[in-house]
Amino acid sequence: MVEHSYNLYLLLSAILFTIGAIGVITRRNGIIVFMCIELMLNAANLAFISATGIQKALEGMIFVFFVMTVAAAEAAVGLAIFVMIFRLKGTISVDEMNLLKG
Amino acid sequence: MAEIVFKWIVFFIASILSIFSSVMMVTRKNPVHSALWLVVTFISLAVLYFLLNATFIAISQVIVYAGAIMMLFLFVIMLIHLEKGPEEIGKMTVSRIFAVVLTVLLFVEILVGVYFYRAWTVKPEPMPFGDPKTVGKLLYTKYLFPFEIASVLLLVGIIGAVVLAKRRKM
Numbered sequence: 001m002v003e004h005s006y007n008l009y010l011l012l013s014a015i016l017f018t019i020g021a022i023g024v025i026t027r028r029n030g031i032i033v034f035m036c037i038e039l040m041l042n043a044a045n046l047a048f049i050s051a052t053g054i055q056k057a058l059e060g061m062i063f064v065f066f067v068m069t070v071a072a073a074e075a076a077v078g079l080a081i082f083v084m085i086f087r088l089k090g091t092i093s094v095d096e097m098n099l100l101k102g
Numbered sequence: 103m104a105e106i107v108f109k110w111i112v113f114f115i116a117s118i119l120s121i122f123s124s125v126m127m128v129t130r131k132n133p134v135h136s137a138l139w140l141v142v143t144f145i146s147l148a149v150l151y152f153l154l155n156a157t158f159i160a161i162s163q164v165i166v167y168a169g170a171i172m173m174l175f176l177f178v179i180m181l182i183h184l185e186k187g188p189e190e191i192g193k194m195t196v197s198r199i200f201a202v203v204l205t206v207l208l209f210v211e212i213l214v215g216v217y218f219y220r221a222w223t224v225k226p227e228p229m230p231f232g233d234p235k236t237v238g239k240l241l242y243t244k245y246l247f248p249f250e251i252a253s254v255l256l257l258v259g260i261i262g263a264v265v266l267a268k269r270r271k272m
Contacts, residue, residue: 003146006217007216008113008117009150010216010219011213011216012117012120012121012150014158014209014212014213014216015121015156015209016120016121016124016143017209018123018205018206018209018212019124019125020124020128020190020210021200021205021208022128022201022205023128023201024183025198025201025205026198026201026202027128028130029133030180031133031175031179032128032133034175035127035133035136035137035140035175036127036128038140038167038171039124039127039140039143042143042144042147042167044146045159045163046147046150046151049151049154050154052154052156052229052230052232053154053155053229054119056230057230058230058232058237058240059240061143061156061159061232061237062237062240062241062245062248064156064254065158065159065162065237065241066211067154068162068163068166068167069252069255069256070252070255071166071171071255072166072170072171072259073256073258073259074152074259075174075175076174076259076260076262076263077262077263077266078263079174079175079178079263080263080264080266081180082178082182082264083181083182083266083267084266084267086182090244091145092182093262094244095184098236098254
């Protein structure tokens with residue numbers, strides 16, 4: 001039965017997490033790096049939901065709810081920071097972000 | 103029996119679609135196309151959540167991720183004219199290949215973790231049903247305090263975004 005094959009869901013979660021990690025490492029555009037981080041968060045959410053099925057406890061879904069809350073706050077603040085950096089430097093390439101370098 | 107076959111078909115379509123669209127998301131040059139492919143990924147993940155009986159999470163996935171967060175991303179991309187990114191894609195530098203190899207190693211590590219997790223040997227049991235009533239009851243009784251903390255976090259996020267994005271007067 002499909003709702004019992006939690007291993008497939010964990011496998012899919014691992015694949016999506018890896019794709020997101022490859023994007024974070026290889027892309028230079030700050031917004032796309034940010035979107036890849038959102039994809040990794042979603043892969044972790046999928047693992048949480050399958051763990052809900054394995055453990056038969058609803059706490060996984062509560063956790064996913066809080067992850068979504070944090071992701072929303074993170075997106076708001078992070079994109080505001082990107083707008084600031086773009087105003088300051090005229091680019092959002094992650095290679096150019098060296099403002100904190102001493 | 104027909105229902106089981108139907109669920110398998112939905113599972114395979116949704117999972118293949120999510121993998122395909124996330125690969126497209128990572129490889130597109132234009133950030134707007136990337137964001138739209140990411141919306142496709144989020145919606146196919148919502149379908150998978152429905153298959154796992156997590157209806158509340160699936161609905162909030164569509165509303166919060168595919169609706170609110172991606173709207174914010176598209177808005178910022180169009181606000182700062184990023185359609186021509188600072189990007190050179192397809193150039194295979196040594197560091198890039200090394201990074202991909204490292205990440206694939208990470209994937210193998212996760213696979214080993216999944217393999218040795220007891221999920222392979224656990225007796226299959228039906229998924230608990232996470233409809234809005236059940237999840238909401240749990241949120242408002244046992245997890246009331248974390249829920250309130252999350253609302254404070256959202257308030258802080260709003261204030262932080264406004265303060266950061268405000269144009270400074272010189």
